[in-house]
């Protein structure tokens with residue numbers, strides 16, 4: 001799939017910008033703080049309705065303005081479509097082909113993207129919350145029903161935590177209310193866990209192959225699901241549901257005392273091992289970076305497998321950080337198959353000789369000049 005045209009209004013430092021893109025490689029070049037990442041971020045937001053670098057949506061709106069508008073023309077195997085996202089203090093409105101989508105889960109998936117940015121190292125190095133966010137964003141864009149289950153789960157979680165906060169010392173009324181929430185927490189929780197398990201299994205199989213290629217067969221990468229209870233190899237949904245309910249009853253006292261939900265997908269994690277050693281604890285900076293790269297390349301293949309088309313690839317300032325061998329691996333992966341957007345402060349750090357054709361856009365304080 002390709003983004004053919006991108007139009008932004010009052011987005012970050014862009015009052016108005018319109019770009020006709022290349023089907024193959026697009027390079028945004030310019031000094032620091034001119035708006036290169038903002039452009040990549042806008043494509044990500046257009047696809048997923050959320051930014052990869054902030055939870056605060058008002059940051060996306062240009063200062064002094066009250067709304068931002070993102071518009072994109074997307075070409076897919078089976079035709080063209082338009083995507084439109086408006087962001088204001090009142091929330092977001094999303095349209096596909098001019099029709100407003102009541103649920104964002106109906107909108108997400110119309111455009112698939114994979115972003116690789118310096119902060120992706122945090123998926124390997126950072127806290128479990130970062131890995132859960134990565135899982136949620138990526139699974140959600142391939143299986144939209146996941147977003148529905150996740151929203152329902154989060155609603156139950158909030159209510160359940162509110163109840164737990166008022167549950168000490170325990171009373172019979174609170175205890176039976178908690179039983180009602182337990183059933184709902186476990187029902188949505190199990191759906192999320194099953195989807196996470198199957199997504200991670202597919203991701204693992206691609207990431208292992210890709211990582212072997214990048215490291216010349218020297219390193220074996222394993223990506224493992226680490227749920228908050230049970231191990232990641234559960235099979236049957238009903239067995240898992242029973243285990244969830246049993247575990248909840250075992251920790252009931254403890255949860256009431258602490259006033260917080262202690263198990264469930266909101267406490268899950270993802271583990272990365274190279275040659276059976278935990279990358280987060282024992283991996284070198286280079287191994288952690290290569291793990292993040294393998295993960296992103298695996299995602300591209302996984303999306304193609306599931307959706308039937310390659311996603312759009314967004315590379316934010318990462319080429320200069322890779323040595324020539326890894327840069328070649330990356331460029332060969334996307335060349336001709338995947339529409340790619342690259343940001344860089346200087347063209348000398350991109351091995352343009354390896355590219356058949358690239359459109360170059362010069363970015364300077366919120367304006368873009370096409371020099372291809």
Ligand SMILES: Nc1ncnc2c1ncn2[C@@H]1O[C@H](COP(=O)(O)OP(=O)(O)OP(=O)(O)O)[C@@H](O)[C@H]1O
Nearest residue numbers: 012013032033034035036037038059060061062063
């Ligand atoms: N909501 C906003 N309204 C107006 N300007 C904004 C807003 N948010 C960020 N900016 C401006 O956008 C610029 C940063 O843009 P961006 O992050 O895209 O930089 P960049 O070109 O990628 O730079 P670098 O090479 O350093 O990563 C800064 O000048 C910042 O002040």
